[in-house]
Amino acid sequence: MSSEQKDYKWVGTRQIRPDGHDKVTGRAKFGSDFSLSGMIHGRVLRSPHAHAIIQSIDTSKAEALPGVKAVITSKDLKDQPSELKPAGEGMVNYRDMTRNVMAREKVLYDGHAVAAVAATTVEIAEAALELIDVKYEVLPPCRRCRRRDEGRCPYS
């Protein structure tokens, strides 16, 4: 290290972040702070099981509820081949990512997204979630890796 001191304009100085004032006063607008006319609201149905096979999902009653604009499940997401593809700074397997975004054959954790609803109000979206009928075959939770030999590995 050189002992020579240089007076830089920015390097080595302590700056107040430019968005700081808005953030400490609560004025800063984050995505969910915006409200627009005609906005619809989304809610996600999540698995109550840590590990289960999805036998069927019946969304017909939810779709029929007045105010519901759309209901999606993994069927609406195109499946992807299992291969590593470049994604930004790293590599991603889009088959796995597709299943992470929304459960496909199985739910892989308690809270895994199973379906999503868009509706004119939050209340209608939440009511629609309760009308979605998911049939699960509950499996033992997988607490460790290397259980493939017991047929328990969620990814097998």
Next chain:
Amino acid sequence: MAKHHISATLNGEPVEFLCSTRQTLLDVLRDELNLTGSKEGCASGDCGACSVMVDDRLVCSCLVLGAECDNKKIDSIEGMADGEKLHPLQTKFLEEAALQCGICTPGVLVAAKALLERNNNPTETEVRYWLAGNLCRCTGYDKIIRAVMSTAADMRENAK
């Protein structure tokens, strides 16, 4: 269903609002009164991002119903600064870089202010315990704790 007609005091000003039975105080602040400084992180009282004061008690506004607030005194992050003049905690958070994304910041500030109003000479342990209900996922807690301790020291100095 009929809505509840609530009269309260919000950040020192009288306020009236209508809310359904199921709306939380957080829903009322954000959706009815357009005060979006209080954040919904978890909606289950775990994260503290929606912290406000109700009758000088620190609460998670996601766990309070709007209908419970009739004749109550509510203080949110929006009332912390005096116009453009920041509260000493807000200034210190900026100086100590005690925030990054800023989602937890309003709740942390409201909670920290409640602590310093009760105890202007807290130990680091007391600050950490008091703020244990406010989760931060980016700055880390050290800078937040440092900013609160430093504000407390300034306030003691100024009180002399």
